[in-house]
Amino acid sequence: MTTQYLLQLVISGLVVGSIYAAVALGFTIIYKATRVVNFAQGEFLMVGAYACYAFLVQMRVPFWAALLMTILFAVVMAMTLERLVLRPMIGEPIISIIMVTIGLSLVMRSIVTAVWGNDILVYEPKLFPQETVSIGGVPVSQEFIWCFVLSMVLLAVFSAFFKFSKAGVAMRATAFNQQAAQSMGISVKSIFALSWIISAVVSGIGGVLIGNINGINSSLYHFGLKVFPATILGGLDSILGAALGGLIIGLLENLSDGLCKAYLDLSGVKEVAPYVILVVILMIKPYGLFGTKEIERV
Amino acid sequence: MQYCGDFRTTYEKDVKIFQTPFIKICMGFLGVALLALPYLIKGEYLWIALQILIAVIGAVGLNILTGFTGQISLGQGAFLGVGAYTSAYLTAKMGLSFWVGVPAAGLVTAMAGMVFGIPSLRLKGLYLAIATLASQFILEWVFIRWEPVTGGSYGIAVPRPVIGNFTFESDGSYYYIVLAFTVAMTLFATNLIRTKTGRAFMAVRDHYISAEIMGISLYKYRLLSFGISSFYAGVAGALFGHALKFVSSEQFNIGVSIVYLAMIIIGGLGSIIGSIFGAVFMILLPKLLSVATTMISADFPSVTKMVMAFEQGIFGLIIVLFLIFEPDGLAHRWKLIKAYWKLYPFSY
Numbered sequence: 001m002t003t004q005y006l007l008q009l010v011i012s013g014l015v016v017g018s019i020y021a022a023v024a025l026g027f028t029i030i031y032k033a034t035r036v037v038n039f040a041q042g043e044f045l046m047v048g049a050y051a052c053y054a055f056l057v058q059m060r061v062p063f064w065a066a067l068l069m070t071i072l073f074a075v076v077m078a079m080t081l082e083r084l085v086l087r088p089m090i091g092e093p094i095i096s097i098i099m100v101t102i103g104l105s106l107v108m109r110s111i112v113t114a115v116w117g118n119d120i121l122v123y124e125p126k127l128f129p130q131e132t133v134s135i136g137g138v139p140v141s142q143e144f145i146w147c148f149v150l151s152m153v154l155l156a157v158f159s160a161f162f163k164f165s166k167a168g169v170a171m172r173a174t175a176f177n178q179q180a181a182q183s184m185g186i187s188v189k190s191i192f193a194l195s196w197i198i199s200a201v202v203s204g205i206g207g208v209l210i211g212n213i214n215g216i217n218s219s220l221y222h223f224g225l226k227v228f229p230a231t232i233l234g235g236l237d238s239i240l241g242a243a244l245g246g247l248i249i250g251l252l253e254n255l256s257d258g259l260c261k262a263y264l265d266l267s268g269v270k271e272v273a274p275y276v277i278l279v280v281i282l283m284i285k286p287y288g289l290f291g292t293k294e295i296e297r298v
Numbered sequence: 299m300q301y302c303g304d305f306r307t308t309y310e311k312d313v314k315i316f317q318t319p320f321i322k323i324c325m326g327f328l329g330v331a332l333l334a335l336p337y338l339i340k341g342e343y344l345w346i347a348l349q350i351l352i353a354v355i356g357a358v359g360l361n362i363l364t365g366f367t368g369q370i371s372l373g374q375g376a377f378l379g380v381g382a383y384t385s386a387y388l389t390a391k392m393g394l395s396f397w398v399g400v401p402a403a404g405l406v407t408a409m410a411g412m413v414f415g416i417p418s419l420r421l422k423g424l425y426l427a428i429a430t431l432a433s434q435f436i437l438e439w440v441f442i443r444w445e446p447v448t449g450g451s452y453g454i455a456v457p458r459p460v461i462g463n464f465t466f467e468s469d470g471s472y473y474y475i476v477l478a479f480t481v482a483m484t485l486f487a488t489n490l491i492r493t494k495t496g497r498a499f500m501a502v503r504d505h506y507i508s509a510e511i512m513g514i515s516l517y518k519y520r521l522l523s524f525g526i527s528s529f530y531a532g533v534a535g536a537l538f539g540h541a542l543k544f545v546s547s548e549q550f551n552i553g554v555s556i557v558y559l560a561m562i563i564i565g566g567l568g569s570i571i572g573s574i575f576g577a578v579f580m581i582l583l584p585k586l587l588s589v590a591t592t593m594i595s596a597d598f599p600s601v602t603k604m605v606m607a608f609e610q611g612i613f614g615l616i617i618v619l620f621l622i623f624e625p626d627g628l629a630h631r632w633k634l635i636k637a638y639w640k641l642y643p644f645s646y
Contacts, residue, residue, distance in 0.1 A: 037427075089621065089622065092625050096625060098427065100622070102556055103560075106613060106614025106615075107615050110609070110611025110612075113607040114608055114611070228431060268443065272435060275431075279432050282417050282428075283416075283420075286417075
C-alpha cells in the first residue's frame with residue numbers, strides 16, 4: 001500500500017462521487033418539491049447518456065450542439081412523464097408512487113436496450129483531452145478533472161438558482177407549504193413540472209460525463225441505486241447534503257473497496273459498501289447530515 | 299325465510315370469514331378445483347400453478363407488513379432468499395428433513411427480518427423503504443460471497459421432501475404440500491388480522507401517534523410485523539427452493555422484491571384476497587407476455603431481439619397503467635363487481 005495507490009483511490013472516488021452528487025441533486029430536487037421518490041433517477045442518467053450518443057456519434061453533431069440537444073431532449077422527456085404519469089398519482093400513497101417510478105424505470109430501460117442493444121458504446125470523438133496531468137505524483141486523466149469540475153459547477157449553479165432566482169424561491173416555497181405557496185400566486189403545477197425538468201437535465205448531464213469516461217451500456221442505471229445512500233447520508237431534502245453525500249459515498253466506496261482488496265483479499269466490496277454505510281447512518285442519524293427533522297406534536 | 303340483502307346483527311356475524319352460505323359453496327368448489335388441479339393440468343402449467351401458490355404465501359406476508367402495518371419493504375426478495383438458503387443448507391448439507399427445514403427457514407428469516415426491521419423503530423415512510431432496500435443489497439451480497447453456506451455462485455442442489463419411503467419427486471405430488479402450506483398460512487393471516495394483534499397493526503398504519511396514545515406499543519408491533527412478514531417470506535422461499543430443487547442467488551434479486559411489491563399494490567394493499575389476486579396476476583403476466591412475444595417473433599423474426607427487450611417494458615407499462623387507472627387494486631374492483639350483482643338491476 002503506497003500513498004500513491006491511496007491517492008489514486010481518493011481521486012477516482014471523488015470523480016465517481018461527483019457524478020453521484022449530480023444524480024443525487026436531481027433526486028433531491030424532485031423529492032423536495034413534490035415528495036415523490038424517483039426510483040427512475042438512474043434511468044434518467046442512462047437516457048441522457050444514450051441521447052447524447054445518438055446526437056454526437058450517430059448524427060455527427062458537434063459536441064456543444066449535442067449537449068444542448070441532450071438537454072432539450074431531457075426537458076421534453078421530463079415534461080411528458082410528469083404530465084402523463086406523475087400528475088395522476090398526486091394524492092396516492094407513497095408506496096404507489098414508488099411503484100409507478102419503478103414501472104417507469106423498467107419501461108425506460110427496455111426502450112434503451114431495444115434501440116441500442118446491450119453492447120458498450122463509446123463516445124467518438126472523445127469530449128475532453130486524454131493527456132494525463134500529475135497530481136501529487138499520481139497521473140490523472142484530464143477527463144477525470146473535467147468531469148469533477150463540471151459536476152461541481154452544475155451543483156453550484158443549481159444551488160445559486162435555488163437561493164437567488166425567482167423560480168428557485170418559488171420552488172422552495174412550494175416545498176415548504178404547497179397551499180400557502182398556491183395562495184401566493186405560485187403555480188404548484190408548473191413548479192412540479194420544473195422540478196422534474198431540472199432533475200432530468202442534471203442527471204442527463206451526469207450521464208454524458210460518466211459515459212464519456214467509461215463508455216455507455218444498459219447497466220448504467222446502477223448509478224441510480226447508489227444515489228439512495230448518497231441522498232440519505234446528506235438528508236433527503238438538502239441540496240448541499242446531496243452534493244456532500246455523493247462525494248462521501250463515492251470516496252468511501254472506492255476506499256473500502258481498495259483497502260479490502262489490498263489487505264483482506266476480499267473483492268466486490270464496492271457493490272455493498274454504500275448500503276452498509278447507509279444502514280449505519282440510518283441507525284445513528286436517521287435524517288442524515290442536513291435533512292429536516294420531522295418533529296411531531298400531538 | 300331469507301331476507302333480501304346481507305344483514306349482520308351481531309359482531310360475530312360481522313367478522314365471520316365466510317359470510318353467506320353461497321360463499322361457503324363457492325369456496326367448496328374452489329377447494330375441490332384446487333385439489334383436482336394436478337389431474338387436470340400438466341407440465342409447465344402445473345409448474346406455474348406451483349409458483350402462484352408459493353407467491354401467494356410471500357405476497358400475504360408482505361401485505362401484513364406493508365398493507366396492514368404500513369411499513370414499506372423493498373427487501374422481500376432477499377428474505378425469500380434467506381429462507382431458501384436456510385432450508386437448503388439444513389436439508390442438503392446437514393441432512394435434516396424437509397419438515398424441519400421449512401419451519402426453521404421461517405424462523406431464521408423471521409429473525410433476519412426483525413434485525414433489518416430494527417431501523418423501523420426510528421424511521422418511517424421513505425427512509426424505512428430505503429433501509430429495506432439496503433437490506434436487499436446486503437443480503438444478496440452475502441448470498442454470493444458466503445460460499446461455505448450458500449455455495450456461492452454455484453448455488454446448492456436441494457432435495458424434494460420425503461415421507462417414509464415416498465418422495466414427492468413429481469410436481470403433482472409436491473403441489474399438495476405447497477397447497478397445504480398456502481391454505482394454512484392464508485387462513486392464519488386472515489384470522490390474525492381479526493385479532494387484537496391485527497387491529498394493533500392497522501392502528502399503527504392508520505395513525506401511529508393515536509395508536510401509541512391508546513397504549514399500543516409501536517416498537518413491539520412494528521417488529522412483530524416484520525417478524526411475521528419475514529416468516530412468510532422464509533417459508534415461501536424454502537418451498538420455492540425445494541420446488542426448483544436448486545437455490546442460487548439470482549432467484550432472489552431486487553427484481554423479485556419489486557414483483558412482490560407490485561403484487562400487493564396491484565392486488566390491493568391491506569387485503570388478503572388482494573394478495574392472492576395480485577400473486578395470480580403477477581405470475582401469469584410475464585408468462586402471457588412471453589407467449590405473446592414468441593408468437594410475434596415467429597411471424598417477424600427480424601424484430602425478435604427488440605421484442606424480448608420490450609417484454610420487460612410492457613411489464614413495467616402495465617404496472618404504471620394499473621396504478622394510474624386502478625389505484626385501489628384488484629380487490630377493490632372485486633368488491634365493485636360483487637356490489638354490482640347484489641344491487642342488480644339497480645345501479646346504486
